[in-house]
Amino acid sequence: xxxxxxNEYAAFEEKVRRTVYLDNLSPxxxxxxxxxxxxxxxxxxxxxxxxxYLEPRNMPQCALVEMEKEKQAKVVISTLSEFPFMMSGxxxxxxxxxxxxxxFGDRPRKPGRQIRICWLDTADPDFEVASKLKQLVKxxxxxxxxxxxxxxxxxxxxxxxxxxxxxxNYKKYEMIDSLMADGxxxxxxxxxNLRVSDDSGPSTFH
Amino acid sequence: MSQIRxxxxxxxxxxFKWGTSIGAGAKISDIMFYESFIFKSEEYFVYDCxxxxxxxxxxxxxxxxxLFEGPDHVKKVKVVWFMRPxxxxxxxxxYEPRWNEIFLASGQGRGVSNINLVESIVGKCNxxxxxxxxxxxxxYSEADLRRADYFFCCHFxxxxxxxxxxxxxxxxxxxxxxxxxxxxxxKLLGRINLKSNVKRQTQRPNLSSKIKxxxxxxxxxxxxxxxxxxxxxxxxxxxxxxxxxxxxxxLPSENIPVRPxxxxxxxxxxxxxSSQCEDRDEIDKxxxxxPKDSLTSPDEVQPYKKRKLFLDERTNDKVHNLxxxxxxxxxxxxxxxxxxxxxxxxxxxxxxxxxxxWEQRLERAQESGRLVSLENLDPxxxxxxxxxLVWHAFNEKVEAKMIEQTTFSCPCYGTSPPYGFNAQxxxxxxxxxxxxxxxxxxxxxxxxxxxxxxxxxxxxxLMVFFTCRPLIARRESLRKGAKVGFVGHLTIDKLQFQRQxxxxxxxxxxxxxxxPNNIEFDMGMEWRLLQLKSDMWWKALHEVLPMPS
Numbered sequence: 240x241x242x243x244x245x246n247e248y249a250a251f252e253e254k255v256r257r258t259v260y261l262d263n264l265s266p267x268x269x270x271x272x273x274x275x276x277x278x279x280x281x282x283x284x285x286x287x288x289x290x291x292y293l294e295p296r297n298m299p300q301c302a303l304v305e306m307e308k309e310k311q312a313k314v315v316i317s318t319l320s321e322f323p324f325m326m327s328g329x330x331x332x333x334x335x336x337x338x339x340x341x342x343f344g345d346r347p348r349k350p351g352r353q354i355r356i357c358w359l360d361t362a363d364p365d366f367e368v369a370s371k372l373k374q375l376v377k378x379x380x381x382x383x384x385x386x387x388x389x390x391x392x393x394x395x396x397x398x399x400x401x402x403x404x405x406x407x408n409y410k411k412y413e414m415i416d417s418l419m420a421d422g423x424x425x426x427x428x429x430x431x432n433l434r435v436s437d438d439s440g441p442s443t444f445h
Numbered sequence: 446m447s448q449i450r451x452x453x454x455x456x457x458x459x460x461f462k463w464g465t466s467i468g469a470g471a472k473i474s475d476i477m478f479y480e481s482f483i484f485k486s487e488e489y490f491v492y493d494c495x496x497x498x499x500x501x502x503x504x505x506x507x508x509x510x511x512l513f514e515g516p517d518h519v520k521k522v523k524v525v526w527f528m529r530p531x532x533x534x535x536x537x538x539x540y541e542p543r544w545n546e547i548f549l550a551s552g553q554g555r556g557v558s559n560i561n562l563v564e565s566i567v568g569k570c571n572x573x574x575x576x577x578x579x580x581x582x583x584x585y586s587e588a589d590l591r592r593a594d595y596f597f598c599c600h601f602x603x604x605x606x607x608x609x610x611x612x613x614x615x616x617x618x619x620x621x622x623x624x625x626x627x628x629x630x631x632k633l634l635g636r637i638n639l640k641s642n643v644k645r646q647t648q649r650p651n652l653s654s655k656i657k658x659x660x661x662x663x664x665x666x667x668x669x670x671x672x673x674x675x676x677x678x679x680x681x682x683x684x685x686x687x688x689x690x691x692x693x694x695x696l697p698s699e700n701i702p703v704r705p706x707x708x709x710x711x712x713x714x715x716x717x718x719s720s721q722c723e724d725r726d727e728i729d730k731x732x733x734x735x736p737k738d739s740l741t742s743p744d745e746v747q748p749y750k751k752r753k754l755f756l757d758e759r760t761n762d763k764v765h766n767l768x769x770x771x772x773x774x775x776x777x778x779x780x781x782x783x784x785x786x787x788x789x790x791x792x793x794x795x796x797x798x799x800x801x802x803w804e805q806r807l808e809r810a811q812e813s814g815r816l817v818s819l820e821n822l823d824p825x826x827x828x829x830x831x832x833x834l835v836w837h838a839f840n841e842k843v844e845a846k847m848i849e850q851t852t853f854s855c856p857c858y859g860t861s862p863p864y865g866f867n868a869q870x871x872x873x874x875x876x877x878x879x880x881x882x883x884x885x886x887x888x889x890x891x892x893x894x895x896x897x898x899x900x901x902x903x904x905x906x907l908m909v910f911f912t913c914r915p916l917i918a919r920r921e922s923l924r925k926g927a928k929v930g931f932v933g934h935l936t937i938d939k940l941q942f943q944r945q946x947x948x949x950x951x952x953x954x955x956x957x958x959x960x961p962n963n964i965e966f967d968m969g970m971e972w973r974l975l976q977l978k979s980d981m982w983w984k985a986l987h988e989v990l991p992m993p994s
Contacts, residue, residue: 263976290804323969332969334976340825348827357895358838369893373917376821386986390979397975401968408964 247347251340256309257284258338259316264300268326276326277304280318281311289342303338312337331398461520461563463512464488475516482512482520484563492623494527496567503529506547506570506595510558510619520563525617525624526550527572528601536606540599547572547595549624551616552602558617570594574625578612581625803846810875815882817874820917822847823896831872838894839885844875874918882920889918 261273270286277283284305306312316335318324323332340346418424428434464481481490489495491512496504507524514520528550530542542548550557573585573593590596599610612621810816822831831845848871876882888894894916 263972323966323973325965325969331972332976346827348829349825358892366893369895373821373893376917380820382986386982390982393975393979397971401971405964405968 244348248349251343251347253309254305255338255340255343257307257312258303258305258343259312260301260303260336260338260342261333262299262301262336263331263334264302264326265331266300268300268302272326273302273304276324277306277315280306280315282307303342461485463514463520464490476513479512479514482563484566487569489566489569494570494572495524496570497524497561497565498567499561499565503531504567506572507558507561508572508624510617510623521560522563522566523558523560525558525619526556527595527597528556533601533608536601537608540608543596545593545595547597548608549597549600549612549616550603551600551613552604554603556603572597574598576610576612576625578625580612580622582627585626806844806875807873814879814920815876817876817882817886817918817920819845819872819874820870820919822870822872822916826870826872828872831874834896835874835885839881839888841876841881841885843877843881845872847872886918886920889916 259277264273270288273286274283284307286305287303289301289303304315306315316337319333319335324335325331326333462483463479464483465479467478467480469475469477479491481488483489489509489512491509494506494508497507499505506527506529508527509522510525511523512520513523527547529547530537533548571593573590573596574581575585575590575596576598577583585593599608600612600616601608612624614621616624807816819831819835826834826847828845828847831847832843835841835843835845874882876885896916
């Protein structure tokens, strides 16, 4: 019985090592997208999204992707850290990391673990301590929430910034493109006695 | 002898007192060797690692190998040094030392050891040996490693000016075993013969074996009586006078400092005394208590980030009070008042009934007010363990789901030593009825449910006091709302109106790693930068600073 549990846990640990944790995924990303994306690095055995119950709704998604071999998982992680990998949209890259056992919702018990609990009442001398601890924990929770909000704000800001840069660049491109397209460039060139060739050929400016 | 006593009386204001003497010097009979001493209210034993202040910007770390006093009444210690990486940086070669790694000095030559005055000792230092040498008991756990101030796995030979990880038999005429970790209780059972090598410790093995035998038969660890006589001066430690419990073996308190080498670090006092074999109810006290300046507080403080909590000292009375509160005896193993959470007997039954998918259950639970979130759990718990826990604590059968650790719900990813175990996790609990949920929340608010967890499941209790956390419950409501747009994916609006060919559509949606030749790459790198920055600030938020000594 014990050894069965141990084997189960060992198998689970092995699975953890083979799994990649992806985040910063767009909500549009589906399982098939992830699968096809990572297929170039190895065989994808399974893709599981981690449901998000308690956090604000516009958080990016996360997924656990189990690869066939540990080495493939490592390759995925290293490639994704080197190059920004885009999935279903640009330019926010997907982040990959090695998975950790706590990320799996349905993990098996670790064999040989003992948990002990103990009630403390108000009369107990340690109760004060414990209540202080509780307050501390709550405080940490609020701090984390604030930090999270801050992070989301930063991300939005960056996205807006990039959006504007992109728009500006695109405008410039459009302008140039339209000039070439509607003949204004050619007319101007004739005025100034310059030769402007079409896009297809090599441009020669003397 | 009387001279020494006089000296002690004079120097009482310095707080120095020798411990047991182990005999006079062989060559020079005027010198008296000792096993321990008390200095500035701390007790130092031979083979402890200590900090020295020798006028250098960083304190030097050394191991006390001899404690003695000569006829001139000058108290000296012989120290074998540990080198910091900065001191031997010219000889490190390719070796990249970790941030808290040091090197044992060895070999023949200057710098291995010298004799210092006791007054230059600043404090104790917790050093763990992580070497794989067969003589080194791997008696430390990850938490010990994290708690340790420094660790070493290599030694630096001053003659050859090189580091190596194979240890010689002797370091400055001291057997190398003394530099390795101290052995734990269990391992002592098997390795008692090793100790008989040392003539100084011939007393110890007998006592230790007695203790161990008793431990085995009672199943309860034995009171370490070291807490008895000396502790009065150690105000800051949490050692308590031995409480006579029925199950305990009361060791006779004598001059022999009974200190079976159960602690896996050289300085026992670091662990609030709990690293020695102590009573279990003391252990759970030790978990809650934070000695003011103890260096073990890092692991207790770990769950609580950058906070320092100062608590009152404990007295015997408190121990008795807690005893009286045994309560919640459900016929499960009660280790004094720690209730062991074991598997709920009929847990298979829940699989009999067909259940609706989890999401639906969650929603229904929330509608009827039965959804509660339990916070401050150890993240390595599984959902089943949480269910058992709740059953033991509240006598309620519930459904639990641990919320998986993701970058935002618990950004303590990875198990890098300084940050790994300070995480806390939440679990969602669905109670059977609203009243049950209410009463559980109420109870948790009014009283405190402390969790302790023995990560290794060994009998040795020095593992137990890692984390002690009060559970917090809160009625939970799921965040609703449609999936808002994803921040960070840009589109060019105009293109949407053009008819996109199949190829264009495919190109946009194919996942790819972008190459450095387009604007997409630059923007992607900006996002990367932001991601790294956010990693850093999460790390900083969750960082646990060690307590200043």
